[in-house]
Amino acid sequence: MGTLRHQKRPAREADDSSSQPGLVLAHYGQISLVEAESGDPIRCATRRNLPRTVCGDRVMWQPGSNAREGVITRVLERKTTLVRPDRNNRGRPVAANLDQVVVVLASKPSFEPGMLDRYLVAAELMGATPVIVVNKLDLLDAESRSRLEQRLAIYRQIGYALLFTSTRTTDGLKDLHRQLRPHTSILVGQSGVGKSSLVGALVPDLEVRVGALSQVTGLGRHTTTAAQLYHLPDGGNLIDSPGVRDFSLCPVPVEELARGFVEFRPYLGHCRFHNCRHLKEPGCAVQAAARDGAISQQRLENYQALVETMSRHE
Ligand SMILES: Nc1nc2c(ncn2[C@@H]2O[C@H](COP(=O)(O)OP(=O)(O)OP(=O)(O)O)[C@@H](O)[C@H]2O)c(=O)[nH]1
Ligand SMILES: [Mg+2]
Numbered sequence: 001m002g003t004l005r006h007q008k009r010p011a012r013e014a015d016d017s018s019s020q021p022g023l024v025l026a027h028y029g030q031i032s033l034v035e036a037e038s039g040d041p042i043r044c045a046t047r048r049n050l051p052r053t054v055c056g057d058r059v060m061w062q063p064g065s066n067a068r069e070g071v072i073t074r075v076l077e078r079k080t081t082l083v084r085p086d087r088n089n090r091g092r093p094v095a096a097n098l099d100q101v102v103v104v105l106a107s108k109p110s111f112e113p114g115m116l117d118r119y120l121v122a123a124e125l126m127g128a129t130p131v132i133v134v135n136k137l138d139l140l141d142a143e144s145r146s147r148l149e150q151r152l153a154i155y156r157q158i159g160y161a162l163l164f165t166s167t168r169t170t171d172g173l174k175d176l177h178r179q180l181r182p183h184t185s186i187l188v189g190q191s192g193v194g195k196s197s198l199v200g201a202l203v204p205d206l207e208v209r210v211g212a213l214s215q216v217t218g219l220g221r222h223t224t225t226a227a228q229l230y231h232l233p234d235g236g237n238l239i240d241s242p243g244v245r246d247f248s249l250c251p252v253p254v255e256e257l258a259r260g261f262v263e264f265r266p267y268l269g270h271c272r273f274h275n276c277r278h279l280k281e282p283g284c285a286v287q288a289a290a291r292d293g294a295i296s297q298q299r300l301e302n303y304q305a306l307v308e309t310m311s312r313h314e
């Protein structure tokens with residue numbers, strides 16, 4: 001026995017020969033749940049010298065002492081990262097390698113337009129496509145639906161997909177599935193808007209999968225406490241994420257923030273001052289566009305509020 005142990009090569013040297021690729025389905029505390037190429041979920045610790053892994057990370061891992069456990073030896077480069085600020089206002093990754101951010105809203109709990117815009121800006125700045133979903137359509141009568149449609153029409157005008165769904169009546173779920181199919185998307189939004197219910201409606205045998213995962217993680221099944229990745233039946237991945245009370249952006253330079261408001265882009269660089277912040281400066285092309293109705297007043301106000309918040313942190 002003892003000699004066998006001595007014969008084992010040190011883990012560090014063994015890295016590339018015995019490591020295999022995997023996908024992080026979820027990350028809890030010190031443990032990552034990694035999907036092996038076989039499809040099996042493996043409970044993995046991460047080597048100390050490595051960055052924290054997040055849901056959606058591509059990693060290399062090595063089997064451990066039993067078939068269900070392993071060690072992550074390498075985190076592959078992330079194509080995109082969704083971050084939110086931690087207590088010290090530094091970016092903390094939430095999920096990686098996504099190409100769509102689906103902001104889920106509902107009539108209940110009601111939403112704040114500032115928060116929607118902050119999510120949309122975060123998606124734009126990380127290089128992902130934003131999608132807006134209004135869930136719980138069954139709770140809206142015709143009049144409140146058309147009021148909401150009007151309120152959100154601006155987002156369709158600037159090119160964003162806007163979908164209405166209900167997990168109760170299944171309205172809109174086919175369209176949502178079509179929108180998600182080839183992509184890796186994350187569902188984000190306030191707690192209680194129905195993110196997990198949407199995942200449940202789109203991923204068949206979810207109960208079975210969640211049950212299997214909670215056995216591996218030892219966590220309960222009904223609370224969304226960490227981002228979790230699921231495969232969609234016809235290709236693509238869907239990440240469920242824990243609800244938030246609010247979503248803030250990590251501080252970014254004003255020029256970058258303005259680029260996060262996608263409809264401002266044609267006007268950027270056309271202001272009188274090259275360092276225009278588009279607040280009250282004369283000769284500002286963005287403000288002129290808002291006066292002409294080409295940019296929504298509400299979006300400009302949300303942008304300006306963000307500039308104010310961020311300059312307070314400077
Ligand atoms: N009426 C109605 N209720 C819904 C719909 N979708 C979800 N719900 C209900 O809304 C509540 C919250 O749903 P969840 O799916 O847990 O919401 P969530 O966004 O995942 O919440 P967190 O995990 O806390 O972020 C549950 O009681 C659901 O049954 C819908 O389309 N219509
Ligand atoms: Mg949930």
Ligand SMILES: [Zn+2]
Pocket residue numbers: 271276277278279281283284285286287
């Ligand atoms: Zn300007």
